[in-house]
Amino acid sequence: MTYSRILGTGSCLPEKVVTNHDLEKIVDTSDQWIQDRTGIKQRYIAGEHETTGDLAEQAARRAMEAAGKGPEDIDLIVLATTTPDQIFPSTACLVQSRLDIHGCPAFDIQAVCTGFVYALAAADNFIRAGNATCALVIGAETFSRILNWKDRGTCVLFGDGAGAVVIGASDEPGILSTHLHADGDYAKLLHVPDGVSRGYDQVQQERAFVEMRGNEVFKMAVNTLGRIVDETLEQNGLKKSDIDWLIPHQANYRIIRGIARKLQLPIERVVVTVAEHGNTSAASVPLALDVAVRDGRIKRGEMLLMEAFGGGFTWGSALVKY
Ligand code: ACO
Numbered sequence: 394m395t396y397s398r399i400l401g402t403g404s405c406l407p408e409k410v411v412t413n414h415d416l417e418k419i420v421d422t423s424d425q426w427i428q429d430r431t432g433i434k435q436r437y438i439a440g441e442h443e444t445t446g447d448l449a450e451q452a453a454r455r456a457m458e459a460a461g462k463g464p465e466d467i468d469l470i471v472l473a474t475t476t477p478d479q480i481f482p483s484t485a486c487l488v489q490s491r492l493d494i495h496g497c498p499a500f501d502i503q504a505v506c507t508g509f510v511y512a513l514a515a516a517d518n519f520i521r522a523g524n525a526t527c528a529l530v531i532g533a534e535t536f537s538r539i540l541n542w543k544d545r546g547t548c549v550l551f552g553d554g555a556g557a558v559v560i561g562a563s564d565e566p567g568i569l570s571t572h573l574h575a576d577g578d579y580a581k582l583l584h585v586p587d588g589v590s591r592g593y594d595q596v597q598q599e600r601a602f603v604e605m606r607g608n609e610v611f612k613m614a615v616n617t618l619g620r621i622v623d624e625t626l627e628q629n630g631l632k633k634s635d636i637d638w639l640i641p642h643q644a645n646y647r648i649i650r651g652i653a654r655k656l657q658l659p660i661e662r663v664v665v666t667v668a669e670h671g672n673t674s675a676a677s678v679p680l681a682l683d684v685a686v687r688d689g690r691i692k693r694g695e696m697l698l699m700e701a702f703g704g705g706f707t708w709g710s711a712l713v714k715y
Pocket of ligand 1: 421422423426427430431505506507545546547549583606607608609610611614644645648672674702703704
């Protein structure tokens, strides 16, 4: 039986840091409110000409270096983003060219904040089915581009960045299971109402911004993530105490703490980057993973539970023996 395992991780953040105090100057908010409600202290924002592809490329290069893999080794690229560089080609294809990788399948996945978990699941299934042997999986966003900087309810929450992993075929299980879900009935609680097919003029009038009913999203996120943690443990016949590290989507510290409590996991065993990164959507989980791998917290052989929830609604998890 063929499995896939994580061979290397990488990430990239833009240079520009925007603190809560910086935001106090543009919307009616306060550092205190943002920290109390979300745990966020700052976020990174892409430069004027910096794109999702730029961040994705750097994260991918670092992951390939960590994995000891070159362009000739990669036979699949899956890139999760809500903020592609262009309508087409996919950002995966743009990054493929920059990395000097040719011929292998490359495609984008759109599942908003759950995007990386979806992308990882897709790549894992390609490898398990024998259709790829070494995949580059990227979550990358310039979410700042779709924020209404006059809406204090959303603009304080998000940031830009990219994270990537290289996964390779293995006889030993690495990715033990992935669990994906969606329910489009909740689309309007968290969405960008405009889009290409609904009217390009509107996009040009800069109305393609995130709209969110935060309170309702919050409640759904807590309940849904609680359920997917149970589902993941149950399907693998594991106990809560078998999890070494929780690597959650970094939307809100209060949601993260709730899930850690449910798992009876001390907060020290949870990778938390929301204070520094804000919510980077599809980039949040692989960014957090890379931070904790590189600072030496996550070690080979440990059991990792990744989970995410986002627009759609979409939600999912991945259980990984690192
Ligand atoms: N600064 C100051 N006050 C604010 C701000 C702000 N930035 N934003 C909202 N407020 C005010 C509101 O206007 C409201 O004022 P009112 O009581 O006078 O009407 C008050 O604060 C409370 O607003 P709520 O929305 O009820 O605040 P809540 O405690 O729910 O926190 C938050 C808001 C942080 C957005 C929270 O609901 C949340 O985290 N939601 C989930 C977001 C999430 O998980 N997203 C995940 C997916 S993201 C993706 O897929 C793209």
